[in-house]
Amino acid sequence: MKKSTTALAVLAAASLSLGLAACGSNNDTGTSTTGAATTGAPSGDITGKTLTVWTWDPTFNIYAMQEAEKVYQKTHPDFKLTIVETPWDDLQTKLTTLAQSNTTDQLPDIFLVQNNAYQKNVINYPELFADYGNAGIDFSQFPQSVVDYSVIDGKNYGLPFDNGAVIAGYRTDVLQQAGYKLDDFTDLTWSDWLTKAKDVLAKTGKPLLSGQANSSDTIMMMLQSAGASLFDADGKPTIVDNAALEKAIATYQELVKAGVFTEVNSWDEYVQTFVNGNVAGTINGCWILGSIQSATAQSGKWDITDMPKLEGVDGATNYSANGGSSWAISANANYALAADFLKSTFAGSTEFYDTILPSSGALANWAPAAKSAVYAQPQAFFSNDAIYTKIVSYAGKVPSNNTGAYYYEARDAVSTAITKIMGGTDMATALKEAQDTVEFAMQ
Amino acid sequence: MSTIDLTPDQAGVRTPARHRGTGLEKKRSLTGWIFLLPAALLICWMNFYPMIQAFLLSLQSGKGAKLTWAHPAWYNYARLFKDPQFLQTLKTTFIYLVIQVPIMLILALILATLLNSKTLRFKGLFRTAIFLPCAVSLVSYSFVFRTLFSTDGPVNDALMGLHLISSPVNWLANAGTARFVIILGLLWRWTGYNMVFYLAGLQNIDYSTFEAARIDGAGPVKTFIYVTIPQLKPMILLTAIMSTNGTLQLFDESWNLTQGGPANMSMSMSHYLYQLSFQNNPNIGYGSAVSYAILIMVAILALIQMRVGDRRD
Amino acid sequence: MIVVTSLVVENATVVRPLGPAPASRGVPRWLRKAPTYIFLTIVAVASVYPLYFMVVGATNTSPDVLGSRLLPGGNLFANFRALVAAQDLGGALWHSSLNAVLTTIAALAVCSIAGYGFEVFHSKGKDRVMSLLLLAMMIPFAATMIPLFRMFAQFGLLNSTFAVILPAISTPFLILLFRQSARSFPHEVLEAARIDGLSEFWIFVRIFVPTMRSTYAAAAVITFMNAWNNFLWPRVILVANRYQTMPMLISNFRAGYVIDYGVLMLAVLIASLPTMIVFLVLQRSFANGITGAIK
Incomplete structure (x- = not known):
């Protein structure tokens, strides 16, 4: 027995040293984040020279942050940015975990938030955010509809960056084959569009649109183009008796029935439909341009214009938005430095936007940047059209919509309703069910 | 919290120390407790403590981080029965459980038995190939499955070619077919995984038992039923409990293959829980109640399996 | 087909039937095996x-x-x-390997001795404890993650490899696996070792561990794979992303x-690849049956 006790002690000691070894290894292994030296706690930096940022996408947001760092370093040579690559889904999980466990001291100085998720996060977890009240940023230089996503109780919580303005991209060669020009698909209503799209399908065999079968993206874009949303000003769901929503769903049904909108199963398949040339166009947030351009063989054959508008709906326009994101300053930030950095770059440097546009396609929401000559450059891939100027002008015309804290619940409920309607359920019944689902979630 | 009673019918019968006096027996029993102490303490610390916290959360209501004690205390649990979406995910998850788990375990048993044969060649190759699916990254697996079952994908092409269907099936857009794809995915991914436990279990059985059965004239089917299955009973119990647990907590396939669609018809309970806690307007109290509902269901099923399969006879 | 008169399985021995041994069926062996090969090939190709x-x-x-x-x-x-x-591929591979290897070693040590303790010294009390421990795996991790995170934060253990692996070391599943496997561990061997004067701990180390090689191999493969693929917990507990793992890297992509x-x-x-390699190496243990250790 004595022997076994000794042996057990040895085992215990071994596992303890294993634990210690594991602990020790933390301190000497290399860093895997973009920044060179990582600060332990991201903030409360006494020297006031470094900031930590959480964001995702190396070719887009991260790249933009790196360029912003360079721009700011010209006036502040000691400045240093630590960028922690974190995809949005993971970032959201982290934010929730930190807020629910009262460990907000782990927050970075700046993080990127999806526009659609702003209301939900700020309303539920105000302790995570600092508002832009003392940042000295002129928000009137950004499109109102984009700023509105991150305004809660009259305070600004987000600096718009990633542009989600909707574009309609078409294969001009296919349109031509059917006897149309891009102008024929510009500033028109959905019913005119449908007539022409059917003609294109008949003559070329190619549908003009595609999308995920269980997604409500297209309908949400139509909805916002008329300034409508799924909630009223008091935050009550308005899924039933919503004329714009009903019109949008009816329009979508017609598109699918006519065969000009191909429903597919997944995002990968959706991208594939236009990359492989089976579908001759797409309507989505302007960030889809990157995916379009991955089909290098189709260079010069694409061009963009605005989207069709809903007929007989008050406030209908040809402009909408899908996605997009804005920079938040955390409650744990070195506020003065973070605000000054953002103000001098994302809200104050034409040079910065001129640098990032050509190599990443990251479009400014900041109006002064769009006046730059860089934005007016013709783009070879898109039939030598100055597409960036176009998009910025669309962005300015997008009507505001009210996302609300329950945006995701409502969007999912509408997706479910659409699936049921497409499967034959009566529209009023399906929408009533969706309304009930959202109201239940709000209880 | 109820515990699952594993008490065997004839506890202690196999403890040879019994007739040697109680002193030695006590000492041995103590040794046993010391052996399991580190593991038990770690589980108390890493699992039970957070579970108690989660239980306390399930008695609270409110959105975000501002939670208050619910009135009545079982408010979140009562909500489960009124929530059509939860009841939907419950039904879907049980469909997965009832269809997939038995097929998978039987298939895994058959494969393990075939691969345990001494005369079979290329055993290592077969074993590795059949285990591979659970090692392959979820990303490529879900991508491949979606591609296979896409509207213009190979599965539709093959079925059309055989004139079994007249027009392509939109597999992931119909509730029944989407669930079928998930079940198929689960079978594909986890059969080899369970096979590994049976293979390991078979190594602990004296091979001469099988040879004896063969010499005695038992065919492969009889040997399988009368020799292999009884000998593997402890492992079958283990895999049955693990698969039940895994399926009731299913998340990956629902999340990656179908995103819960169409119309949430293929969504699992764990997927719904994740949505409640992290994607939607956070309702942590209710999310905790959902997770306790899952725990209770797994525990009841495990209890039944233990009662049936853990007899020491 | 020859009728088996009495095929009774009792204590792992087969009582011999009265009939004669089966005659050859007159079919070449390779042909009899053909359906097996075809079936296995189809399953393997699909896999x-x-x-x-x-x-x-x-x-x-x-x-x-x-x-x-x-x-x-x-x-x-x-x-x-x-x-x-x-991406920092080398860093991610290193951190994932470190997590997976440390977790596997620690988990096998802690859980195998516990499973052995539960079975070889089993009693009503221990069976009750085992069933209580099983409850720990029956709750979705998403529910316990936030309380667990809060606990690690209070101990100042955020952003550490230690915090990544600690919750994965002791799992009811592994304990149960070793408990179930220990059931086929012959008690005669145990008794013989005791008579030889070996202490309980050394019986475990010198006799049980080598005998149960295939169980250890299965446990190692599964634990390694789970630790390697673990995503949600490392992503959350490594708040500052200093030790990015492979699943995190893929998520970034x-x-x-x-x-x-x-x-x-x-x-x-x-x-x-790493999980496949680990399996490829360890699968040999599924080949030889009980080794000479106990005979």
Whole structure:
């Protein structure tokens, strides 16, 4: 027995040293984040020279942050940015975990938030955010509809960056084959569009649109183009008796029935439909341009214009938005430095936007940047059209919509309703069910 | 919290120390407790403590981080029965459980038995190939499955070619077919995984038992039923409990293959829980109640399996 | 078919039937085995197909992967360069390996001795404790993650490898696996060792561990795989992302507006290889049956 006790002690000691070894290894292994030296706690930096940022996408947001760092370093040579690559889904999980466990001291100085998720996060977890009240940023230089996503109780919580303005991209060669020009698909209503799209399908065999079968993206874009949303000003769901929503769903049904909108199963398949040339166009947030351009063989054959508008709906326009994101300053930030950095770059440097546009396609929401000559450059891939100027002008015309804290619940409920309607359920019944689902979630 | 009673019918019968006096027996029993102490303490610390916290959360209501004690205390649990979406995910998850788990375990048993044969060649190759699916990254697996079952994908092409269907099936857009794809995915991914436990279990059985059965004239089917299955009973119990647990907590396939669609018809309970806690307007109290509902269901099923399969006879 | 008169399984021995041994069926052996080979080949091919797709995808361009091209392409090196340019591949492999290896060693040590303790010294009390411990695995991790995170934060253990592996060391599943396997551990051997004067701990180390090689191999493969693929917990507990793991790296690749599927396939291929290699090495233990140790 004595022997076994000794042996057990040895085992215990071994596992303890294993634990210690594991602990020790933390301190000497290399860093895997973009920044060179990582600060332990991201903030409360006494020297006031470094900031930590959480964001995702190396070719887009991260790249933009790196360029912003360079721009700011010209006036502040000691400045240093630590960028922690974190995809949005993971970032959201982290934010929730930190807020629910009262460990907000782990927050970075700046993080990127999806526009659609702003209301939900700020309303539920105000302790995570600092508002832009003392940042000295002129928000009137950004499109109102984009700023509105991150305004809660009259305070600004987000600096718009990633542009989600909707574009309609078409294969001009296919349109031509059917006897149309891009102008024929510009500033028109959905019913005119449908007539022409059917003609294109008949003559070329190619549908003009595609999308995920269980997604409500297209309908949400139509909805916002008329300034409508799924909630009223008091935050009550308005899924039933919503004329714009009903019109949008009816329009979508017609598109699918006519065969000009191909429903597919997944995002990968959706991208594939236009990359492989089976579908001759797409309507989505302007960030889809990157995916379009991955089909290098189709260079010069694409061009963009605005989207069709809903007929007989008050406030209908040809402009909408899908996605997009804005920079938040955390409650744990070195506020003065973070605000000054953002103000001098994302809200104050034409040079910065001129640098990032050509190599990443990251479009400014900041109006002064769009006046730059860089934005007016013709783009070879898109039939030598100055597409960036176009998009910025669309962005300015997008009507505001009210996302609300329950945006995701409502969007999912509408997706479910659409699936049921497409499967034959009566529209009023399906929408009533969706309304009930959202109201239940709000209880 | 109820515990699952594993008490065997004839506890202690196999403890040879019994007739040697109680002193030695006590000492041995103590040794046993010391052996399991580190593991038990770690589980108390890493699992039970957070579970108690989660239980306390399930008695609270409110959105975000501002939670208050619910009135009545079982408010979140009562909500489960009124929530059509939860009841939907419950039904879907049980469909997965009832269809997939038995097929998978039987298939895994058959494969393990075939691969345990001494005369079979290329055993290592077969074993590795059949285990591979659970090692392959979820990303490529879900991508491949979606591609296979896409509207213009190979599965539709093959079925059309055989004139079994007249027009392509939109597999992931119909509730029944989407669930079928998930079940198929689960079978594909986890059969080899369970096979590994049976293979390991078979190594602990004296091979001469099988040879004896063969010499005695038992065919492969009889040997399988009368020799292999009884000998593997402890492992079958283990895999049955693990698969039940895994399926009731299913998340990956629902999340990656179908995103819960169409119309949430293929969504699992764990997927719904994740949505409640992290994607939607956070309702942590209710999310905790959902997770306790899952725990209770797994525990009841495990209890039944233990009662049936853990007899020491 | 010869009728087996009495095939009774009792204490792992088969009572011999009265009838004579089976006569040869007059069919060549290879033909009798043919259905087995055909069946196994079909299962194996179906199992390997997504792996093949992944390997081929890693050599192709993004549009080719999207188009489900099934032939190897010439883009492997370009994909690799893009991968290492965008992400710290070496760091992620190192951190994942460290987590997986430490977890596997610690988990096997802690859980196997516990499973042995539960079975070899079993009593009503221990069976009750075992069933209580099983409850720990029956709750979705998403529910306990936030309280667990809060606990690690209070101890100041955020951002540490220690915090990544600690919750994965003692699992009811592994304990149960060893408990169930210990059931087939022959008690005569145990008694013989006791008579030889070996202490209980050394019986475990010198006799049980070598005998249960195949169980250890299975446990190692599964634990390694789970630790290697663990995503949610490392992502949350490593708040500052200092020790990015392979699953985190892959998640990064899928977050962009434009996904390069060729690079993604290469990344997931690299991420899948270690588990396959571990299995390939350890699967030999499933070949030989009970080794000489107890005979």
